[in-house]
Each structure stands twice: as C-alpha cells, then as structure tokens.
C-alpha cells in the first residue's frame with residue numbers, strides 16, 4: 201500500500217483566505233472593535249489555539265470565556281475554509297489507484313478536524329495526525345509516524361509527504377525518511393535538504409504521484 205501524506209493549511213485548504221473572514225465574523229458578532237481584530241490577525245496569523253483566546257481575554261478584559269471564543273473561532277474557520285473541487289477530485293483519483301491518503305498537520309486537534317470535515321476532505325482521508333494530538337509538531341518525525349499509524353500502516357521508504365512549508369513539511373519529511381513534494385509559494389531557505397519535486401499547486405503533486413505509481 202502506497203502512502204501519501206499531505207499538510208493541511210496552505211496545501212490542501214486555503215487557510216489564509218478563510219482566516220481574515222473568520223476573524224472579521226467573530227469580531228462583528230461580539231461587537232469587538234478594530235484593535236481586537238488587529239490583535240487577532242497578528243497573533244493568530246500562523247496558527248491558533250485555545251490559549252490564544254485566554255491571552256486575548258486578559259489583554260482586553262473581555263467578558264466572554266476563552267472556551268466560548270475558541271469554539272466560535274473553530275466554527276467560523278470551519279465555515280470559511282475551502283478545499284477546491286479540483287483538489288478533492290485529485291485525491292479521489294489517488295485513492296482509486298490504491299493509495300492511502302493521510303494528513304499531517306501542525307494545529308489544534310479540534311480545529312484541524314473541523315476543517316477536514318467541513319471541506320469534504322474527511323471522505324477522502326484515511327487518517328489525520330494533528331500536532332495537538334500528541335504535543336509534537338512537524339518537523340518532528342513522530343508526527344509523520346502518527347499520520348501513517350492513523351492510516352493503518354507505518355512509514356516505509358517510497359512514501360511521500362507533500363506540503364508548502366520548507367522546514368515543517370519538506371525538511372521534516374526528509375527526516376522521517378519520506379520523499380517530498382514542495383508546493384512552492386514562499387522563498388526556499390538556505391541549508392535545507394531540497395524537495396524531490398516542486399509544484400505550484402497540490403493537484404500537480406497528485407499528478408506526479410500518479411505518474412510515478414505506474415513506473
């Protein structure tokens with residue numbers, strides 16, 4: 201069984217576009233002004249977790265509990281985030297050809313799974329490992345190992361990791377013994393092992409996997 205692991209945010213789904221909408225909705229629904237909106241856009245730019253809302257609450261003396269705000273944020277993000285139909289179709293093709301499809305993502309367990317469910321990815325993904333599940337983040341190889349285990353298998357030479365983050369996804373994938381495909385979009389940092397293949401969108405990564413699975 202061939203295994204293809206994918207990053208979630210910025211690879212399978214567009215977090216950036218959803219993020220600004222989710223923050224704007226949350227602020228509007230609670231009557232929060234531009235100062236709070238700016239804080240959220242800055243502090244949660246890369247990733248968000250429940251503790252961020254405890255900090256927000258303390259910073260601005262908010263009435264709402266951190267648990268409530270986190271729940272609202274998770275709901276809004278899940279509603280706003282999208283996975284393009286072409287991406288869903290390409291993953292379906294990969295599965296039809298006998299591949300296992302897993303997700304290895306840095307993020308809180310509840311929000312990452314909410315995104316996977318809301319975008320329709322849940323039907324196409326065999327297993328998900330979120331860093332919040334075990335308090336281990338990519339590039340730590342243990343998160344890739346967990347993703348494989350959640351797919352009912354283990355990492356073997358010839359398995360693949362596809363993602364947009366050079367350090368977390370590509371360097372991390374190398375360290376886990378995986379072959380890697382980089383979804384380019386940011387500068388490549390010096391000193392990292394180069395990816396086996398580079399694409400500009402994830403559907404092209406799947407095309408590459410399919411082409412190589414017949415070789």
Ligand SMILES: [Mg+2]
Nearest residue numbers: 207209210364
């Ligand atoms: Mg990413």
